Amino acid sequence: MRIKDDMKQAALFEATVKLVNEIGFSASSVSKIAKEAGVSPATIYVYHKNKEELIVSTYIDIKQDMSRAVLEGFDPTLPIRDIFQNVWLNMFAYISEYRNYVQFTEQFASSPYNELVNHQEIEKYFKPVIAVLQRGISQKIIKDVDFDILATFIFYPILTLSNARLCRTVKLNDAMIEKAFTLAWDAIKL
Amino acid sequence: MRIKDDMKQAALFEATVKLVNEIGFSASSVSKIAKEAGVSPATIYVYHKNKEELIVSTYIDIKQDMSRAVLEGFDPTLPIRDIFQNVWLNMFAYISEYRNYVQFTEQFASSPYNELVNHQEIEKYFKPVIAVLQRGISQKIIKDVDFDILATFIFYPILTLSNARLCRTVKLNDAMIEKAFTLAWDAIKL
Amino acid sequence: MRIKDDMKQAALFEATVKLVNEIGFSASSVSKIAKEAGVSPATIYVYHKNKEELIVSTYIDIKQDMSRAVLEGFDPTLPIRDIFQNVWLNMFAYISEYRNYVQFTEQFASSPYNELVNHQEIEKYFKPVIAVLQRGISQKIIKDVDFDILATFIFYPILTLSNARLCRTVKLNDAMIEKAFTLAWDAIKL
Amino acid sequence: MRIKDDMKQAALFEATVKLVNEIGFSASSVSKIAKEAGVSPATIYVYHKNKEELIVSTYIDIKQDMSRAVLEGFDPTLPIRDIFQNVWLNMFAYISEYRNYVQFTEQFASSPYNELVNHQEIEKYFKPVIAVLQRGISQKIIKDVDFDILATFIFYPILTLSNARLCRTVKLNDAMIEKAFTLAWDAIKL
DNA sequence: GATGAATGAGTGTTCATTCAT
DNA sequence: CATGAATGAACACTCATTCAT
Numbered sequence: 001m002r003i004k005d006d007m008k009q010a011a012l013f014e015a016t017v018k019l020v021n022e023i024g025f026s027a028s029s030v031s032k033i034a035k036e037a038g039v040s041p042a043t044i045y046v047y048h049k050n051k052e053e054l055i056v057s058t059y060i061d062i063k064q065d066m067s068r069a070v071l072e073g074f075d076p077t078l079p080i081r082d083i084f085q086n087v088w089l090n091m092f093a094y095i096s097e098y099r100n101y102v103q104f105t106e107q108f109a110s111s112p113y114n115e116l117v118n119h120q121e122i123e124k125y126f127k128p129v130i131a132v133l134q135r136g137i138s139q140k141i142i143k144d145v146d147f148d149i150l151a152t153f154i155f156y157p158i159l160t161l162s163n164a165r166l167c168r169t170v171k172l173n174d175a176m177i178e179k180a181f182t183l184a185w186d187a188i189k190l
Numbered sequence: 191m192r193i194k195d196d197m198k199q200a201a202l203f204e205a206t207v208k209l210v211n212e213i214g215f216s217a218s219s220v221s222k223i224a225k226e227a228g229v230s231p232a233t234i235y236v237y238h239k240n241k242e243e244l245i246v247s248t249y250i251d252i253k254q255d256m257s258r259a260v261l262e263g264f265d266p267t268l269p270i271r272d273i274f275q276n277v278w279l280n281m282f283a284y285i286s287e288y289r290n291y292v293q294f295t296e297q298f299a300s301s302p303y304n305e306l307v308n309h310q311e312i313e314k315y316f317k318p319v320i321a322v323l324q325r326g327i328s329q330k331i332i333k334d335v336d337f338d339i340l341a342t343f344i345f346y347p348i349l350t351l352s353n354a355r356l357c358r359t360v361k362l363n364d365a366m367i368e369k370a371f372t373l374a375w376d377a378i379k380l
Numbered sequence: 381m382r383i384k385d386d387m388k389q390a391a392l393f394e395a396t397v398k399l400v401n402e403i404g405f406s407a408s409s410v411s412k413i414a415k416e417a418g419v420s421p422a423t424i425y426v427y428h429k430n431k432e433e434l435i436v437s438t439y440i441d442i443k444q445d446m447s448r449a450v451l452e453g454f455d456p457t458l459p460i461r462d463i464f465q466n467v468w469l470n471m472f473a474y475i476s477e478y479r480n481y482v483q484f485t486e487q488f489a490s491s492p493y494n495e496l497v498n499h500q501e502i503e504k505y506f507k508p509v510i511a512v513l514q515r516g517i518s519q520k521i522i523k524d525v526d527f528d529i530l531a532t533f534i535f536y537p538i539l540t541l542s543n544a545r546l547c548r549t550v551k552l553n554d555a556m557i558e559k560a561f562t563l564a565w566d567a568i569k570l
Numbered sequence: 571m572r573i574k575d576d577m578k579q580a581a582l583f584e585a586t587v588k589l590v591n592e593i594g595f596s597a598s599s600v601s602k603i604a605k606e607a608g609v610s611p612a613t614i615y616v617y618h619k620n621k622e623e624l625i626v627s628t629y630i631d632i633k634q635d636m637s638r639a640v641l642e643g644f645d646p647t648l649p650i651r652d653i654f655q656n657v658w659l660n661m662f663a664y665i666s667e668y669r670n671y672v673q674f675t676e677q678f679a680s681s682p683y684n685e686l687v688n689h690q691e692i693e694k695y696f697k698p699v700i701a702v703l704q705r706g707i708s709q710k711i712i713k714d715v716d717f718d719i720l721a722t723f724i725f726y727p728i729l730t731l732s733n734a735r736l737c738r739t740v741k742l743n744d745a746m747i748e749k750a751f752t753l754a755w756d757a758i759k760l
Numbered sequence: 761g762a763t764g765a766a767t768g769a770g771t772g773t774t775c776a777t778t779c780a781t
Numbered sequence: 782c783a784t785g786a787a788t789g790a791a792c793a794c795t796c797a798t799t800c801a802t
Contacts, residue, residue, distance in 0.1 A: 005761080560722075567757035611794085
C-alpha cells in the first residue's frame, strides 16, 4: 500500500477553502473542488468519506491552526489586560495572513454545517483564554456578566473586522488595531 | 384573469426563511421551497425572476422590516445614551419575536449572495442611527474611532447574541439585556 | 361577441415567422411568440387550437400567398419557355420581398411538421404550372422524365438560391437571374 | 478506471439521427436520445459538452462520412463529364444506403444549428470536386456562371431526390439515375 | 492509491396549456 | 374577446457518489 499523498491532502484543503470563498458551499461541487486541486473527483473519496466530511474537516483544520496561532506567546503570568492584548495581536496577524481561512470559517459557522461539529471540542483549543477570563471576573477586573456575552464583545468584533468589505475600505494599521482593542477592553473591564 | 395572490407571496417568503434556516441555501431547492409554501415550483417564477432573486428579495424584505422595528419611537432629542438604549431594546424585541428572520440574514450576509445586494441602499434605512453616532463623536461623548469599528461594537454583538446556540442555552432576560447594553456603551463611550 | 381582431391575427403570423427564422421551432415558445406579437399567451388559443396548429397554418398561409404571387400574369397561350421564365421572375420577386417567408417554409418543409399538412392541397395551387409541364413533355419540348425529377430541377434551385448564406454573399441581379433560368431550362428542355 | 466505450459513442450517434428524423430537433430531448441509445442522460455529457454539441458533431460526422463515400474512385484524369457522373453515382449509392443520414443533414441545414458549424471546414472535404468545376469553366466545358449557382444545380438536386416523399413514391433505378444526371449535366454544360 | 467513466437523483428553469376574471 | 395567474410535465444539465481498472 502506497502512503497517502500529503500534497494531495493539502491541495484539497486549499481548493476547498478557495472555492467555497469564491462561489459558496452550494456551488462548490466535488468535481469543481477536484479540478481546482488537480485531482480526480474519485480521489477525494480516498481522503474523505463524503463531501460533508471534506468540508467539516476543512473547518476543523482551520480552527486548530487558528488556535495555535492565537495562543502563541501566551503567558498566564502577565497582567490580564496584556494577555488579551497579545491574543488580539495574534488574531490580527492571523487574519491578515490567512484572511481566506477566516472567511471560510465565518461562512461555515452560519451555515447548517455548523451543527455537525462538536463545538466543545473546538472550544477546548481556546481553553487557556477562557480561564483567564474567569480569573479576571473573580479578581473584579472584568465585568461579572454571562460568559457568552463577554465572548461576544471580545472575540466576535475581531472576526467582524476581518470582513471582506470592511477590510477593503479600511486598511487596518497598528494604531487602529490598538484603538479597536481599547474598545473591546473598555467593554468588558470593570 | 386571476389576480396575484398575496397569500402566495407571503407563503413563499416564510417557506424560504424556514427552509434556508433549517437546511441552508444549498439544500433549499426551488422545488422544496415550493412544496413548503404549498405552490407549484413554476409558480415561484410568477413572483420571482429566479432563485437568486427570490432569496435576495427575501433578505431585503427582512432588512426593511427590521429597520422599521428598530427605529420605533426614535427620538433624536433624547440624550445619546438613551437613543442607543432604545435601539437596543427594539432590536432585542425584534430578535426575540423574529429570531428566524435574523438567522436568515446572518447566513445570507456571509454567503456569496451578499455581494448581490446594494448595501448602501440598506444602510439608508439605518441612517438616523448613524447620524446620532456622528453627533456623539463631535460632542466628545463617543470615541473618535473609524465608523466601521464603532459599528462593529454596537450593532454586531446584538446580532451575535441572537445566535441560535446562545439563545438556546441562555434565555436573555431584561437584566441581561441591560448589562449587555452597558458593555456596548462602555466600548464606544469616551 | 366582439369580432376577432385581424390586427392580432396578422401580428401573430408575423411574430411566428420572425421568431422561427431567428431561433428555430424548438426555441419559439408560445409565450415568446405572444410577447413578440404584443398579446397574451392565452390570446393565441383564441385564434389557434394549439401551437402546432399555429405553425402549420402559418405555413399554409405563406404557401397560398406564394402561389398567388407566382401565378401573377400567368398566360397559358405563351410559348412554354416564356411561361416558365415568367414563373421564375415572379418567384424571384417574391423571394426578394418576402425572403423571411420563404426561409420559414424551407425550415418547415424539412421538419416533422411537414408531415402534418396535406401536400396535395398545396400542390393544387400550383396546378396550372404543372399542366404546362405536362404539355411540354407531350409536345417533345421538355424531357420525358419522371415529373418529380423535373420539378427538382426547376423549382428547387429557386428556393436554394434564396438561401440566407447565398443571398448574403451574392446579390442576385437581373443578369444572374436570367442565367440561372437558362440553367434550369437547359436541364429540362429536350 | 473504465475506458470510454466506442459502442456507446456509436449508439448515441445512431439514436440522435433516428430521433431527429422521426420527431425533429425540438422534440428530440436529451433524455429521449439517451433512452434510445440505451444509456443514462448523464452519460451523454461524458461524450458531449451539451445537446448542441451532440447534434452539431453528429452532423459533422455525417458530412465527413458522406465526402469519403462521394470521392471514392475519384480520378481527375478522366473527362470532366465522367468525373461528375462518378460523383453522382457515389452520391446515390450513399443516399440509398444511408438515407436517414442525408435526411438528418437536410433538416440540420435549414435549422438554426446550421449557423454553428464552420462551413468552410466542411466544404474542404469536397474540394477536389470544386476544383474540377473550375477547370471545366476555364476549358469552356461548363457554363461561366457564379459558382454558387452551378453548385445549386449539381449538388442540391441530388439531395432533394433523396427526399423522403419522393423516394417513397419513386424507387430510383439505374436508368432514372442516368436520366437525372443528364438533366444536371445539361444544366451546367456549355 | 488513483482515476475517468458512468449514473440515478436531483437541480433551476421553461413549456404548452387552462382557468378565473 | 382578452388576459395574467397558475401549473404539471418536461427540459437541459449537474450532482455526489460508485465502480472497474
